[in-house]
Amino acid sequence: MKENIIFNVGGLSDYLKSTSINYELQTDIVEGVRKNSMALRLSPHVLQLIDWQNVTTDPIRKQFLPLLSEYLPSHPQLRIDSLSEKNSQVAPGILHRYPNKVLFLLGTSCATYCAFCTRSYLVGPNTQALTKDHLFKSSTANIDILINYLEENIHVNDIVVSGGDIAVVDIEIINLLLTKLLTIKSLKTIRLATRTLLFAPSLLLPNTPLFDTIVKHNEKFKHRNIELSIQCHFNHANEISIESQKISISLWQSGVTIRNQTVLLDGVNSTIDAQEKLIRKLIDSNIHPYYVYQMDMVDNAEHFRTNLETCIYISKNLTGMFTGFQLPKFIVDLPDGGGKRSVYEYEFYDKKYGIYGFTSPIISGDKIYYYCDPLRYLDPNIEKEWYQKRSISKLYD
Numbered sequence: 001m002k003e004n005i006i007f008n009v010g011g012l013s014d015y016l017k018s019t020s021i022n023y024e025l026q027t028d029i030v031e032g033v034r035k036n037s038m039a040l041r042l043s044p045h046v047l048q049l050i051d052w053q054n055v056t057t058d059p060i061r062k063q064f065l066p067l068l069s070e071y072l073p074s075h076p077q078l079r080i081d082s083l084s085e086k087n088s089q090v091a092p093g094i095l096h097r098y099p100n101k102v103l104f105l106l107g108t109s110c111a112t113y114c115a116f117c118t119r120s121y122l123v124g125p126n127t128q129a130l131t132k133d134h135l136f137k138s139s140t141a142n143i144d145i146l147i148n149y150l151e152e153n154i155h156v157n158d159i160v161v162s163g164g165d166i167a168v169v170d171i172e173i174i175n176l177l178l179t180k181l182l183t184i185k186s187l188k189t190i191r192l193a194t195r196t197l198l199f200a201p202s203l204l205l206p207n208t209p210l211f212d213t214i215v216k217h218n219e220k221f222k223h224r225n226i227e228l229s230i231q232c233h234f235n236h237a238n239e240i241s242i243e244s245q246k247i248s249i250s251l252w253q254s255g256v257t258i259r260n261q262t263v264l265l266d267g268v269n270s271t272i273d274a275q276e277k278l279i280r281k282l283i284d285s286n287i288h289p290y291y292v293y294q295m296d297m298v299d300n301a302e303h304f305r306t307n308l309e310t311c312i313y314i315s316k317n318l319t320g321m322f323t324g325f326q327l328p329k330f331i332v333d334l335p336d337g338g339g340k341r342s343v344y345e346y347e348f349y350d351k352k353y354g355i356y357g358f359t360s361p362i363i364s365g366d367k368i369y370y371y372c373d374p375l376r377y378l379d380p381n382i383e384k385e386w387y388q389k390r391s392i393s394k395l396y397d
């Protein structure tokens with residue numbers, strides 16, 4: 001299958017020539033890729049999901065092949081590691097921010113790279129636009145360190161294993177990790193994060209090594225009263241293919257819970273209708289709609305970001321439309337390491353400058369964390385002022 005994966009501009013150009021799109025658009029795509037902070041890697045499955053007849057508006061194309069003409073200047077508050085994850089790193093790949101849960105980054109590769117990736121500082125190969133932070137090297141030694149850490153911190157009962165995508169990690173490593181996690185008595189839940197259901201369902205269909213490993217370990221964890229679950233990532237109903245559904249339904253029938261996280265992306269899923277269709281299809285696929293994230297401030301991805309009002313508006317209009325537990329929570333993950341908050345929980349909103357203030361008592365008492373709207377939603381004079389002063393303290397001086 002490897003020959004069908006597109007991982008360089010030459011391969012992409014050849015592919016684009018085989019579609020019906022015009023030369024200007026082909027150039028816009030290729031130049032967009034050169035500017036991307038995320039490496040080019042397109043699985044055959046993703047390519048086939050794109051509607052090349054309507055490629056300019058296609059919600060899947062937008063996520064993986066941003067046009068040069070779509071990019072917008074960064075917000076002055078942009079930080080490459082926008083959630084300050086590095087500050088939460090307690091050991092290689094172990095992020096410990098909340099009291100009872102840890103996030104373990106098992107690898108840094110994915111089957112396809114999303115242009116809006118929050119972990120763009122770390123995930124995938126270097127690009128012309130961004131040199132990645134080699135925060136840790138994935139290795140079995142990291143797993144031993146994780147196990148020691150969990151043994152020493154028995155108040156941690158929840159682990160999210162992410163990356164990168166766990167599905168592109170060697171199956172032996174996944175087996176090793178799950179086998180060792182079985183020995184941790186304090187654990188209550190283990191979540192495995194993957195976008196494979198969209199990118200490369202053939203890696204996770206029933207009877208594949210990955211599917212079998214998950215189901216086999218799920219049985220063992222169930223005996224220990226521990227929940228093993230899958231955390232997937234769909235942003236648009238078009239992404240949920242027949243193969244994706246085959247995986248999710250089979251996993252669910254084998255007793256594995258699957259929860260979905262969505263990122264709110266301008267022009268991709270930023271309408272009530274798009275979110276409603278996505279949620280309905282997730283429910284039909286036995287996937288629990290868990291979170292919808294307000295898009296973080298990510299390098300070279302400002303055009304994906306809506307303002308927070310859009311997120312709140314969509315959330316309000318969906319409330320009551322679904323069974324209560326099937327309605328996703330709308331979340332903003334605060335810059336600077338404030339953590340996840342409900343979008344409704346802000347302490348103040350300065351509409352003039354597009355600044356929201358949140359507190360995060362569990363993480364840092366009364367400290368105010370700021371979330372800033374994209375400048376294109378503000379008055380042009382205020383936008384200018386932002387570019388001149390560049391920081392919240394100077395604006396409020």
Ligand SMILES: *Cc1c(COP(=O)(O)O)cnc(C)c1O
Nearest residue numbers: 095096097098101102103160340
């Ligand atoms: C998101 C996240 C988690 C998991 O959070 P939930 O709200 O329980 O899904 C854990 N650790 C870190 C650092 C996170 O960013």
Ligand code: SF4
Nearest residue numbers: 110113114117164195
């Ligand atoms: S699958 Fe997740 S980690 Fe990988 S590029 Fe996309 S958002 Fe980033």
